[in-house]
Amino acid sequence: MLSKRIIPCLDVREGRTTKGIKFENNVDIGDPVEMAKFYYEAGADELVFYDITASHERRDIMIDVVKRVAETIFIPFSVGGGIRTLQDMRTVLLAGAEKVSVNSAAVKNPDIISQGAKAFGSQCVVLGMDVKHVGNKPGIPSGYEIVINGGRTYMGMDALEWALRGQELGAGEICLNSIDADGTKTGYELNLTRLVSENVNIPVIASGGAGTPGHISDVLIEGRADAALIASMVHYGTYTISLIKEHLHEQGIKVRRA
Amino acid sequence: MISIVDYGAGNLTSVQRAVSHLGYESLITDDPDRIARGDRIIFPGVGAAGSAMEVMRARGIDQAMEEVFKKGNPMLGICVGCQIVMERSDENSAVCLGLIPGYARMFSGKMKDHFGQRLKVPHMGWNGFSPKTEHRLLDGIGPTDEFYFVHSYFPEPAAPENIFGTTLYGVEFASAVGRDNLFATQFHLEKSGRPGLLILKNFCVWEP
Numbered sequence: 001m002l003s004k005r006i007i008p009c010l011d012v013r014e015g016r017t018t019k020g021i022k023f024e025n026n027v028d029i030g031d032p033v034e035m036a037k038f039y040y041e042a043g044a045d046e047l048v049f050y051d052i053t054a055s056h057e058r059r060d061i062m063i064d065v066v067k068r069v070a071e072t073i074f075i076p077f078s079v080g081g082g083i084r085t086l087q088d089m090r091t092v093l094l095a096g097a098e099k100v101s102v103n104s105a106a107v108k109n110p111d112i113i114s115q116g117a118k119a120f121g122s123q124c125v126v127l128g129m130d131v132k133h134v135g136n137k138p139g140i141p142s143g144y145e146i147v148i149n150g151g152r153t154y155m156g157m158d159a160l161e162w163a164l165r166g167q168e169l170g171a172g173e174i175c176l177n178s179i180d181a182d183g184t185k186t187g188y189e190l191n192l193t194r195l196v197s198e199n200v201n202i203p204v205i206a207s208g209g210a211g212t213p214g215h216i217s218d219v220l221i222e223g224r225a226d227a228a229l230i231a232s233m234v235h236y237g238t239y240t241i242s243l244i245k246e247h248l249h250e251q252g253i254k255v256r257r258a
Numbered sequence: 259m260i261s262i263v264d265y266g267a268g269n270l271t272s273v274q275r276a277v278s279h280l281g282y283e284s285l286i287t288d289d290p291d292r293i294a295r296g297d298r299i300i301f302p303g304v305g306a307a308g309s310a311m312e313v314m315r316a317r318g319i320d321q322a323m324e325e326v327f328k329k330g331n332p333m334l335g336i337c338v339g340c341q342i343v344m345e346r347s348d349e350n351s352a353v354c355l356g357l358i359p360g361y362a363r364m365f366s367g368k369m370k371d372h373f374g375q376r377l378k379v380p381h382m383g384w385n386g387f388s389p390k391t392e393h394r395l396l397d398g399i400g401p402t403d404e405f406y407f408v409h410s411y412f413p414e415p416a417a418p419e420n421i422f423g424t425t426l427y428g429v430e431f432a433s434a435v436g437r438d439n440l441f442a443t444q445f446h447l448e449k450s451g452r453p454g455l456l457i458l459k460n461f462c463v464w465e466p
Contacts, residue, residue, distance in 0.1 A: 001371060001385065001386075001426060001427070002381070002382075002383040002384065002385050002427065003383065003384040003385065003404060005383055005384065040451070045383075045384055070271075070272065070275055071275055071279070074276055074279070074448060074449060074450070074451055074454060074455055075406065075449055075450070075451050076406060076449050093269060094269065094271070096271065096272060096275065098272075098449065121268070121304055121305060122380075123304070123380065123382060123408045172380075172382070173382075201376075201378050201379075202378065203378060203382060203383070224375075226378075226383070227383075256384045256404040257402055258404075258451060258452065
């Protein structure tokens, strides 16, 4: 049986992680490579780096980070943010990332999913989805709509339909982020997660809203997610990976005890 | 020097980085002469066994691999490397290296877990491993260690003595196989954290 995965997410801007972190043990809280090492040793199953560098010209800084992370940790990690072309994907994968995540670029140009899957294999291509609950709205049968620009732009696309289309195009995994839950620390969007997880055949990583270990067990059990993305609950030292996994284990969820 | 065999099956630098992290030198090569002369060889890879074998044959790597096997030098296959050591793969009925009797099979898309939920294929993520034999490369591997998998096919050796360890995913399948100087894992040693690096390190000093 596969273990459910716990995946810390690091936001990187111009080579530095953007959230301050209260680590002890002399970890440089702004250095993504040191943080990657910290989480690797703490038992994270995978890592996600999200490049929020504003300008395309500064992308080489991120590539350097990816290379240094790849020399330091020996678990899979993915890189997302600003991936627009097949060449962007190639650069990130050659630098040592296991997977590359496409989000708004795929919304604007779905072919990038199939091109990436064909060139590098489906297992390398993660479809990142930002989703908002819109309720009863024409053209959005599931009640969940795809948004971009941090939730400011509604795309008129149904989230479930887009997930199924992404799978058909060759995405190997979906990272499903609820914009409504993101940053609230009040729990994942369970209905959305369950809806997508039960309808696709590829793994779903739940994202947005994690505040306690209980939220994670909820989304893995009720939400049927394969993995949970976490950020501030571990970045600020409130919880450790091993404490979270201890809780999940007690709930009967299979996790890797590193 | 360790030769990492390049047969067009994906990015090999992650294996090289892991080997260099352990303090060993390696060379990524597709040159059959170099491969045949290598002290020890690693053949990693992702993707399809059929296209991997096509590249091997086109470049004469298949013969170099057989030579290394006969010479008795340590050989380590990873992922697709664990499938191409078999006689054939179900993937496009590809004829493989035939170093181990048996076939590479595909997971059924109809497998269910014990809650009745459909198991997704490819099998991707962390899963357990039960050693079936004592082996130098498995020294230090414990019952709770897990490894990282990404695959739709798995080796099915005809003889139980070629199965070094198994993993459960709908079925119990061979996730480590081998014989003599050959060892191969279906899981990615370079992405499996501490236990993966341990097997890799054991390989780097293995004297079969």
